[in-house]
Amino acid sequence: MTDDVHKxxxxxxxxxxxxxxxxxxxxxxxxxxxxTVVQVLDYLGVEYQAVNVLEDQDxxxxxxxxxxxxxxxQLYVKGEFVGGCDIIKEMFENGELREFMTDKGIELxxx
Numbered sequence: 001m002t003d004d005v006h007k008x009x010x011x012x013x014x015x016x017x018x019x020x021x022x023x024x025x026x027x028x029x030x031x032x033x034x035x036t037v038v039q040v041l042d043y044l045g046v047e048y049q050a051v052n053v054l055e056d057q058d059x060x061x062x063x064x065x066x067x068x069x070x071x072x073x074q075l076y077v078k079g080e081f082v083g084g085c086d087i088i089k090e091m092f093e094n095g096e097l098r099e100f101m102t103d104k105g106i107e108l109x110x111x
Contacts, residue, residue: 005062013066013076018048018106021063022073026050033085034073040092041075045109046101078104 013019018041024030026038026048041048053060053072060072067074067081075082077100082088091097101108 001062001065002058005058006066009059009062009066012051014079016049016076017078017104018046018101019076020048020050020073021053021059021076022050023052023054025052030054031072033071036085037073037075037088040088040097044092044098044101046106077101077106080104 020026020034020037020041022029022031022034022037024034026042029035029038038050051059051063053063063072063074064070069081069084071084073085073088075084075088082100083091088097091100098108
């Protein structure tokens with residue numbers, strides 16, 4: 001990964017309270033795993049930004065190196081890498097994700 005890509009990813013992660021690197025967009029996810037994470041975030045009422053990694057090969061490969069996580073989607077909250085689809089889904093199912101978001105100061109819609 002080039003320094004420019006690394007700096008760009010770092011800037012994006014720091015500039016957004018909740019940032020999802022995904023395949024496709026929130027309104028048109030292009031893989032089932034990305035779709036699952038979007039559904040979880042939407043269900044919780046989380047405001048988030050998304051980066052479509054399919055639009056830029058450097059970002060697609062760079063984010064894997066940046067996080068040292070091999071798969072996409074990847075969720076960042078307040079600059080912290082939270083995980084991919086399986087981790088987000090598990091955290092959601094056991095109530096941990098709602099608590100994590102609240103602890104980080106992320107506003108959620110009432111369930």
